Amino acid sequence: MNDPIAVAMSGQKPEFVVGGTMTVDVSVPPETGNVVYVWYLNGISVAAGTSYTTPTDLIAGVYRIDVTSFTPDGSRAGSTTYTFRVLDLDQDSNWNLVFEDEFNGTSLDTNKWTTCYWWDRDGCTNLGNNELEWYQPDDVLVCGGTVKLRAQRREITAWDGTTYDYTSGMITTGRESSDKTLPAKFLFQYGYAEIRARIPMGKGLWPAFWLLPATHISRPEIDVMEILGDEPNTVHMNFHYLNADESRGDSGKVWAGTDFFTGWHTIAVDWQPDYIIWYVDGIERWRFMDAARVPSEPLYLIANLAVGGDWPGSPDASTPFPSYFEIDYIRVWTREN
Ligand SMILES: [Ca+2]
Numbered sequence: 394m395n396d397p398i399a400v401a402m403s404g405q406k407p408e409f410v411v412g413g414t415m416t417v418d419v420s421v422p423p424e425t426g427n428v429v430y431v432w433y434l435n436g437i438s439v440a441a442g443t444s445y446t447t448p449t450d451l452i453a454g455v456y457r458i459d460v461t462s463f464t465p466d467g468s469r470a471g472s473t474t475y476t477f478r479v480l481d482l483d484q485d486s487n488w489n490l491v492f493e494d495e496f497n498g499t500s501l502d503t504n505k506w507t508t509c510y511w512w513d514r515d516g517c518t519n520l521g522n523n524e525l526e527w528y529q530p531d532d533v534l535v536c537g538g539t540v541k542l543r544a545q546r547r548e549i550t551a552w553d554g555t556t557y558d559y560t561s562g563m564i565t566t567g568r569e570s571s572d573k574t575l576p577a578k579f580l581f582q583y584g585y586a587e588i589r590a591r592i593p594m595g596k597g598l599w600p601a602f603w604l605l606p607a608t609h610i611s612r613p614e615i616d617v618m619e620i621l622g623d624e625p626n627t628v629h630m631n632f633h634y635l636n637a638d639e640s641r642g643d644s645g646k647v648w649a650g651t652d653f654f655t656g657w658h659t660i661a662v663d664w665q666p667d668y669i670i671w672y673v674d675g676i677e678r679w680r681f682m683d684a685a686r687v688p689s690e691p692l693y694l695i696a697n698l699a700v701g702g703d704w705p706g707s708p709d710a711s712t713p714f715p716s717y718f719e720i721d722y723i724r725v726w727t728r729e730n
Contacts, residue, residue: 598622
């Protein structure tokens with residue numbers, strides 16, 4: 394009769410980034426039914442019930458949730474505890490900021506970025522997706538603390554004579570030439586890559602932030618975010634890889650729940666040797682845990698505003714032009730241990 398009631402937790406995360414939250418549920422054996430749970434955070438009572446969501450304004454630090462259960466007559470019946478960390482990557486000495494662009498100048502920093510895929514210069518597209526834009530350097534605008542990737546309805550003839558109906562902007566840290574002896578402008582292997590951005594709305598617009606390998610091979614590809622302009626509340630998180638036998642594998646998750654058009658949002662991946670975790674506004678939304686398939690080679694950054702293509706379909710009469718994929722910053726941290 395005096396045996397403590399076993400309290401079990403679920404939903405814990407070992408750590409998350411400032412602004413994120415964690416919801417923990419507790420349960421007790423069914424036969425002990427009518428039990429009250431009291432939650433403590435950092436030793437301070439914060440709530441009672443079977444579920445608790447941490448506040449979004451937790452500052453960086455180490456926290457502990459203690460859960461205590463009481464029987465209906467008020468006696469202490471069981472307890473459990475969980476420790477977790479809230480990370481501020483700027484403040485945490487285990488993380489080093491290895492790349493950042495706050496876009497504070499009046500022109501693109503060409504030490505960090507180029508405005509085309511490596512296979513073309515002065516203009517490019519991604520024919521693999523049958524996209525409709527021809528990327529142009531003059532559609533990459535830096536002012537007011539942000540970079541704007543601008544999509545326009547503008548007819549242009551590419552160097553090979555092909556005519557495109559749209560131009561748009563992209564930035565990448567990949568090599569700036571098809572000359573494979575040239576290095577990429579920035580590569581990293583494992584780390585936390587984050588973009589703060591707001592996206593345009595409209596059919597056929599396809600803003601993306603993604604990672605590609607330093608080799609000229611198209612995989613592995615980590616898609617931190619892809620959003621279709623006619624579904625501005627939905628972010629697509631994808632990972633495309635090659636299996637050991639060279640066959641292709643694709644994994645992904647769709648998350649809907651916030652309006653990426655009207656406000657600023659941060660979207661990030663934490664890419665580590667054993668996993669990739671996707672964060673939206675600091676909250677984990679997906680994780681890929683197949684360690685054998687997690688990339689173990691250097692990747693570079695791409696942010697672009699594609700127009701049309703097999704997936705989004707073509708713009709229609711309601712699609713506004715020009716449209717802008719506006720980026721406040723792109724940052725990459727690597728973890729020391
Ligand atoms: Ca900025």
